[in-house]
Amino acid sequence: MLLSDFDYNLPEKLIAQTPCQKRDHSRLMVLNREAKSISHKHFYDLKQYLKKGDTLVFNDTKVIPARLIGHRAKTGGKVEVFLLRRTEGNCWETLVKPGKKAQIGNIIEFGDELACEVVGHTDFGGRIVEFKFDGIFEEILDRLGETPLPPYIHEKLADKNRYQTVYARENGSAAAPTAGLHFTQELLEEIKAMGVNLAFVTLHVGLGTFRPVNVDNIEDHVMHKEFYHIEKEAADIINNTKKNGGRVIAVGTTSIRTLESAAADDGTIAPTAAETGIFIYPGYKFKIVDAIVTNFHLPKSTLIMLISAFAGREFVLSAYEEAVREKYRFFSFGDAMFIE
Structure with missing residues (x-):
């Protein structure tokens, strides 16, 4: 078909x-x-x-507020991390843009209270990242993350x-x-x-x-x-x-x-x-x-x-x-x- x-x-x-x-x-x-x-x-x-x-x-x-906007620790380049699902512990499957700039070992920072390290690749072109933070992850995500609307919706909710x-x-x-x-x-x-x-x-x-x-x-x-x-x-x-x-x-x-x-x-x-x-x-x-x-x-x-x-x-x-x-x-x- x-x-x-x-x-x-x-x-x-x-x-x-x-x-x-x-x-x-x-x-x-x-x-x-x-x-x-x-x-x-x-x-x-x-x-x-x-x-x-x-x-x-x-x-x-x-x-969840699954879209995070951060910067690469070394270069300051803007990075978007889209959370898909938690795998274990503080590790998540994600989509990262630009993906080519997110290689294993790279650190992405989201302000002072949250960062993640790229620790693996997925079979669909995404990245496994491990988050580093002090406090409760869900509370931090609620403060820093954005609700992800589909790309065909152009108006702010x-x-x-x-x-x-x-x-x-x-x-x-x-x-x-x-x-x-x-x-x-x-x-x-x-x-x-x-x-x-x-x-x-x-x-x-x-x-x-x-x-x-x-x-x-x-x-x-x-x-x-x-x-x-x-x-x-x-x-x-x-x-x-x-x-x-x-x-x-x-x-x-x-x-x-x-x-x-x-x-x-x-x-x-x-x-x-x-x-x-x-x-x-x-x-x-x-x-x-x-x-x-x-x-x-x-x-x-x-x-x-x-x-x-x-x-x-x-x-x-x-x-x-x-x-x-x-x-x-x-x-x-x-x-x-x-x-x-």
Whole structure:
């Protein structure tokens, strides 16, 4: 299957630069896979499509201020260090710009209270760095780091909390699980009052989620691994939902990848903590996910491939064409889809 099979034309003016004023007032395109129908709603209408006994599964990861701007200790040259994931101790996988200037042994300083040494290379062109500091790393990072917005967002975010879900609680992501940005605390309470279960899993979003595909044959693409975990409480809720005939509805592609990574062939799930490099594209047989809440994704991305695996490539691309015609807002701060 070719990379060009997942391309579509998107006018730049439809790329959302700021979030919707009210989280749940974004638009919602509803896709019915069986009827091949498309409906146009608002996100607060999602309740119409949920049933008592369903379970919504959310990724409760929290975005860290993962972008650090520093200088090389020897030359004073400016360096950007983008944190991807902690490996062990104070060592992190990172992307460094300019990478050619970041060789093993180089020291990068971020003011007086934080520095790092380049201690290794990664197989994706990144660097392993070891941080040196006095105090609590998370507090220092909160002071010195910046919230990393995607490169297609050019406007400064007035409220940095708008790039966090209202249920974010597990620090560790380099990017937000953006399908969840549409939920308000009030909407979650209303959904819960309907008899719909809420389950929370964690996948720390890293390079695997947003790394571009650079091969013509998509089957040659290798996903970067990301850490996830599922607690017993969430596993029990999900298993009971399947047992009782309810639907497991994944909120976002990271929740989908978490569930499908952990699911057994019989559609059950167990408490798990592991890394996943799962790459879902058309031909994949879903084990556990019955419906999806998702945003609109970049052309030729692994995310549009995942959605195409669930709903069919031609149906998904036709829906994207309609979204362009109807002037939906795209990507992280854009509108949403419900696929049932």
